[in-house]
Amino acid sequence: xxxxxxxxxxIEQVLEELGMASEKNKLNNSQDLAxxxxxxxxxSDEGLLDITEVDLKKQVLVPDPENLEGLLxxxxxxxxxxxxxxxxxxxxxxTLLRFRADHAVAMDAVFTDxxxxxxxxxxxxxxxxxxxxxxxxxxxxxLGRKFGEEALQVVKNSCVKNPQVQIYVSDGLSxxxxxxxIRDILPAIMQGLxxxxxxxxxxxxxxxxxxxxxxxISETTGAxxxxxxxxxxxxxxxxxxxxxxxxxKATVNMPEARRTVVSNIHKGGTAAVEAGAHIAHVLKQMLDxxxxxxxxxx
Amino acid sequence: MRESILSVGIDIxxxxxxxxFSRIILENKASGASVPRIxxxxxxxxxxxxxxxxxxxxxxxxxxxxxxxxxxxxxxSAGLLPEEIGTGAVIITGETAxxxxxxxxxxxxSGFAGxxxxxxxxxxxxxxxxxxxxxxxxxSKDKNCTVMNLDIGGGTTNIAVFNNGEVIDTTCLDIGGRxxxxxxxxxxxxxxxxxxxxxxxxxxxxxxSDRKAEITHLKTITRRMxxxxxxxxxxxxxxxEFRMILTTRELRRNYSVDFVTFSGGVADYIYDKxxxxxxxxxxxxxxxxxxxxxxxxxxxFTITKPLETLxxxxxxxxxYSMEISGSTITFTQDVFPLKNIPIIKMTPSEEQLDGxxxxxxxxxxxxxxxxxxxxxxxxxxxxxxxxxxxxxxVRQIAERIISGMEVITQQHPLLIVVxxxxxxxxxGQTLYRLLEYKKEVVCIDDIKVDxxxxxxxxxxxxxxxxxxxxxKTLVFNS
Numbered sequence: 001x002x003x004x005x006x007x008x009x010x011i012e013q014v015l016e017e018l019g020m021a022s023e024k025n026k027l028n029n030s031q032d033l034a035x036x037x038x039x040x041x042x043x044s045d046e047g048l049l050d051i052t053e054v055d056l057k058k059q060v061l062v063p064d065p066e067n068l069e070g071l072l073x074x075x076x077x078x079x080x081x082x083x084x085x086x087x088x089x090x091x092x093x094x095t096l097l098r099f100r101a102d103h104a105v106a107m108d109a110v111f112t113d114x115x116x117x118x119x120x121x122x123x124x125x126x127x128x129x130x131x132x133x134x135x136x137x138x139x140x141x142x143l144g145r146k147f148g149e150e151a152l153q154v155v156k157n158s159c160v161k162n163p164q165v166q167i168y169v170s171d172g173l174s175x176x177x178x179x180x181x182i183r184d185i186l187p188a189i190m191q192g193l194x195x196x197x198x199x200x201x202x203x204x205x206x207x208x209x210x211x212x213x214x215x216x217i218s219e220t221t222g223a224x225x226x227x228x229x230x231x232x233x234x235x236x237x238x239x240x241x242x243x244x245x246x247x248x249k250a251t252v253n254m255p256e257a258r259r260t261v262v263s264n265i266h267k268g269g270t271a272a273v274e275a276g277a278h279i280a281h282v283l284k285q286m287l288d289x290x291x292x293x294x295x296x297x298x
Numbered sequence: 299m300r301e302s303i304l305s306v307g308i309d310i311x312x313x314x315x316x317x318x319f320s321r322i323i324l325e326n327k328a329s330g331a332s333v334p335r336i337x338x339x340x341x342x343x344x345x346x347x348x349x350x351x352x353x354x355x356x357x358x359x360x361x362x363x364x365x366x367x368x369x370x371x372x373x374x375s376a377g378l379l380p381e382e383i384g385t386g387a388v389i390i391t392g393e394t395a396x397x398x399x400x401x402x403x404x405x406x407x408s409g410f411a412g413x414x415x416x417x418x419x420x421x422x423x424x425x426x427x428x429x430x431x432x433x434x435x436x437x438s439k440d441k442n443c444t445v446m447n448l449d450i451g452g453g454t455t456n457i458a459v460f461n462n463g464e465v466i467d468t469t470c471l472d473i474g475g476r477x478x479x480x481x482x483x484x485x486x487x488x489x490x491x492x493x494x495x496x497x498x499x500x501x502x503x504x505x506x507s508d509r510k511a512e513i514t515h516l517k518t519i520t521r522r523m524x525x526x527x528x529x530x531x532x533x534x535x536x537x538x539e540f541r542m543i544l545t546t547r548e549l550r551r552n553y554s555v556d557f558v559t560f561s562g563g564v565a566d567y568i569y570d571k572x573x574x575x576x577x578x579x580x581x582x583x584x585x586x587x588x589x590x591x592x593x594x595x596x597x598x599f600t601i602t603k604p605l606e607t608l609x610x611x612x613x614x615x616x617x618y619s620m621e622i623s624g625s626t627i628t629f630t631q632d633v634f635p636l637k638n639i640p641i642i643k644m645t646p647s648e649e650q651l652d653g654x655x656x657x658x659x660x661x662x663x664x665x666x667x668x669x670x671x672x673x674x675x676x677x678x679x680x681x682x683x684x685x686x687x688x689x690x691x692v693r694q695i696a697e698r699i700i701s702g703m704e705v706i707t708q709q710h711p712l713l714i715v716v717x718x719x720x721x722x723x724x725x726g727q728t729l730y731r732l733l734e735y736k737k738e739v740v741c742i743d744d745i746k747v748d749x750x751x752x753x754x755x756x757x758x759x760x761x762x763x764x765x766x767x768x769x770k771t772l773v774f775n776s
Contacts, residue, residue, distance in 0.1 A: 070442055184689040192727045195735065243331075263331045267686040270333045270720070276689075277723035278333050278626045298761060 051094070052101050061085040061092055079237040079268060102236045109176035109231070109239030110134070114205065122182060124169060124205040125158055127151040131208035144210035152220050155204065159221050163201030165193060165283050166223030170209030174231030180240040181265055184272035185229060185279075192280020198287060211245050211259070218250035225286045226250050227279065232263065241266040244279050248292035258293035260286070300325050300339075301760050304378065306386035306415055307431075307616020308407065310352055310365060312453030313476045313563065313581075316609065317347040317372045318616040322385070324760050326625070334625040336764045341617045345376040346609070357489060360390075362403045369410070383412030385756055385766050387619035389424055389611060390417075391451060414635050414756040416619065416768050421470035421546055423771050424611065425449065425456035429465070431614025432561035433605035439463035443556035446531065446599075449610055450564035450586070452476035453491070455527060457549065465771070466553060470546045471530055473523045475564045475583025478505065478516070482580045486510050497522060497539055513576075517589070520582055524589035531555075533594045558599040561610035564590070569603050620756075622764045624744030628726020629758070631738040633712060634765065636755040640667060641716065643680040643749045653698055660702025663749075674705050678714035680747045683721050692721065696728040707737050716753065717743040745769065 057075050062085045065071050071083050084095045091099070111134055119126055130146045131137040137144055159166070167189060169182055186203065193200050201223055206213060211230060218226040225248050232241040243263040250258070260282060265275040286292050300323055307318045320343045328335035353364030373380065388407050390400050404417045428449035429435055438445040438460035449456045453474040459467040477491040487507055490498070498505040501522060503515045526543050528534040532551045560568045567574070567587030576584050590596070606613050642663040648656060660679060667675040679699060684691060699715060700707070707713050713729060715722070726741030733739065740755065745767050747753060756766040 067442070073442065184687075187689045188692075188724050188727075191731055192724075195727050195730050261331045262333060264333075271686045273687055273689050273692050273724040274626055274721050275333060277628075277727050280727070281626075281723070 051098050052105060054098070056081065056098070061094065099236065105176075105239045106234035106236065109174040109234040110138075112175045113207070114171050114175045114178045118179060118182065119205050122169075122186060122203075124203055125154070126205045126207060127154050128207040129209055129213055134208075137208040141210055144208055145212040145216070147213070147216055152216070155217065155220050158204065159202040162222040162224075164199045164223070164287060165225045165227060166201040166217060166221045167203045167227045167229070168206055168214075168217060169203065170206040170213065170228050170230045172209060172211070172230035173233040174239055174241065176234070176239045177231035177242040177266065178229070180267075181242045181272040182229065185242070185244075185265065185276040188273045188276025189227075189280050189283075192277050193283065196280060196284040198280075198284055212252075214245060214247065215250045215252045215254060218247065219252060224249060225283055225292070227283060238266050238268055241269060242272075244275070246279070246283060246286060246292060248286045248290060248296075250292075256293075258295065260292045260296060299760075303384035303620075303759060303766070304344075304382055305616050305620060306383050306411060307612045307614070307619070308369065308386070308388040308411065308415075309391060309612035309615055310360070310389065310403070311391045311451055311563075311611070312474060313352060314452070315350045315352045315365060315368060316612040317345075317369060317376075318343055318609070318612050319345040319376050319378060319383075320613075320617045322617065322620065324622065324764070326760070326763075328625075334763055336622060336625045336760045338622060343613065343617065345378075347372040347375070349608070360399055360403055362399055362406055365403060366406055366410070369407070380410055380412045384414060384759075385620045385768070386412060386415040387427070387615040387768065388415060388417050389427065389615045391424055391454065391456075391611060414754070414766065416637070416754050416770070420770075421454065421456055422468045425458040425468040425470060426465050426771060427614030427618055428456050428561055428611045429458035429460060429614070430618035431606055431612070431616075432559055432610035434458070434559045434561075435460045435463055435465075435618075437557060437559070437602065437604070441556070444553055445557045445559060445602075446555045447559045447561060447604065447610075448527065448565075448595075449562040450474065450560060450568075450590070451562040451611070452581075452583070454545070455530075455562075457530065459549070459553070459555070461553060467549050467551070468546070468771075469530060469544070469549045471526065471543050472545055473527060473543060473586075475579070475586050476581045477523075478511070478519070478582045480511075480577060480580045482577075484510075485577075488580075493542060494519065494523075496542065500539065516582060516585055520585040520589040521592075523586060524593045524595075527590065528594050531595070533598050555599060557602045558595060559602055559604040560590070561604055561607045563608055565607040565610075569607070619768050620766045621745065621769070622759070622766055623742040624720055624722060625760075625763045626720065626723040627743060627763075627765065628723050628730065628739055628741040629765070630726075630730055630735075630740075632758070633738060633740065634755055634757045636714070636740070636753075638752050638754065638770075639714060640675065640677045641680050641747045641749065641751045641753060642666070642677050643747060643751075644682075646682055649681055653694070656698050657702040660699070661705070664703065664705055674709055676710045676712065676714070677706060678716055678753065679703055680716040680745075681718070683717040683719035683725070683743070685719050687721055689724075692724050692728050693732075696725060696732055700729065700732055707733065712738045712740065714755075715739070715741040716745050716747055717741065718746055719743060742767065 060083050062083050130143040214226050214228040227246040229244050232243050242265040243261055246260045247258050302321045302323045305320050305322050309316050323340035324336055325339045326334050327337045350368050353361035355361045429447035432447050434445045434447035444461045446459045451474050455471045455473040457469045472493050477494045479489040481488050498519050505511050526540050529536045529540045564583050564587045567584050568590050648659045667677050720743050722741045722743035726739050730739045747769055752770040754768040758765050
């Protein structure tokens, strides 16, 4: 990512090249103004509304709608930005700001890390794929599904061998999703499995993980069924959506069709606790029918 | 993946008896990558019986064998066996329900009709089913408005009000087209219902058995009956006679009505403009229809014609008595069908209470169902629940329910919980664990019930994902 300083020098360079050196001073001035403004806004920040807090499904910007109830009924069925009205041919300022704010939420979901506190609270030890940082994770999907020998040794040393079900957690493309859901979904799955009389292995956390990393984990732990709880690529509706990918005896390079997925786990989709109970049920079915993905008829 | 279930509706009314069979189609509407969401996607009537006059042994006794013969014959004509029928409802409406041997008939029927065919529990539910069967519910949903359906049959008028697809009010009155009947040959009055007789006497009208009634008197009495309907819906000051004719709670009327629909046998003559032989059915049905046609009901409300008129009740019983639970539920054992389980409903404010008080409230309500000093009836507890609960909150709710329902689980091997919000699977699993896997748990969601309701829960459908549920509403009665 380009830092602010770099950005400034790039703009300066462009301006100079355009023979607009005089603009340079202006730019500096406006920068000062901006920082001044920052100070001001820090004072008044308390009163500002976080626009991402507004429930889009209930927000109608159409002035004096013909049938408000009808519009709200349609809006209730979708997180899409409908009934937002316009200013001439463009969005209203509020809509535009909200769009950019939601985009920022999505960016944050990708670029933050799952907090150490959460991992220790959930008692999850942590390993890392062959990616060394977020940029590498984003640009090298192949590395996000591989592990170094050392990381796998940690798994071998710390985990119960050949469990019926191996569950692990991975940041994927949204650490926010893990932050939002894991406290509720993990105990729900574990409780459900206990009720079904299924023995689960030792859960842990994988940093910079892609979905197929589960195949390596499956081979390493010798689990009958492997399940990864992973952050979904965030969209403009939510940055908190998580998926569970599950497979019966997953192996590296197996067909994708052998994975079963439960997606859309977030507070606007399926609640984490209820999804957890459902996932436990699906895992039980996989063990009973010795199949997953398209092979599993449910 | 589609799946269908066959449903029967049997309506044994004051004057007529009918059957329909319908196919109810279930489908998972969620994408393969989501938690399943099984919904009823279609209802199709596959067979309608003839309309029979209800066989009676006397004015107060149903000919149960006669009714059974009709029903058996119609199953045969439809080419269906009772075992193939997955659900449905039997309604014994109007005056007939007060006949002496209705209970005996129901018993015979429930043995024959199918495993999960339920007997309905009173006029409020019948009003709701008639309104749904007529299509009033659908109109209210499609047009996002309030629709009142008046099902005017032979013996009773059942009124149900729907707002945006939800029932909001019901009532029932002893107003019907066959409350006065004539001998077709002599023209003499054969029968006058006791309440109508009283009404006529108060108005000093000469209407009684074995006399020939004058048409002006009959017109006066049907106008009065129609006026009582006006009283019921708030278009006229209530008179003392209204109380006598009313059989349940009166309408709340805390809403405004956009449309009024009529169903039932009398309805066809309200919508039809043709002139007929007024006594072609040997009763006051057509006269009553004319009186309604000239009433304030027609001028003060916007009238619309529903999809079904004469068949509304039987279609309601056949196609609308069953709903299905949410698609992520818990049942630890196939204990179905469960029938006539009373509900204790916790109000939203009670659900906000702290642990001890909430448990106390449950215990208080459980006490209503003690059969004697010691033994208690099996009841289900219903809560609204929370939309996005944390795991800790789920466990807290489960602990409180178990504590409140302790007496039930001590005496019965089963705990039944009905939730509105989508949380039944996790709540059920939590209850099961907290009960140390020693009691069976049935926990279903996406079902709205209230105090005074009874529910029937049928065998699981769609690969054990959902259960069919019939909610027998008595709520508007209380």
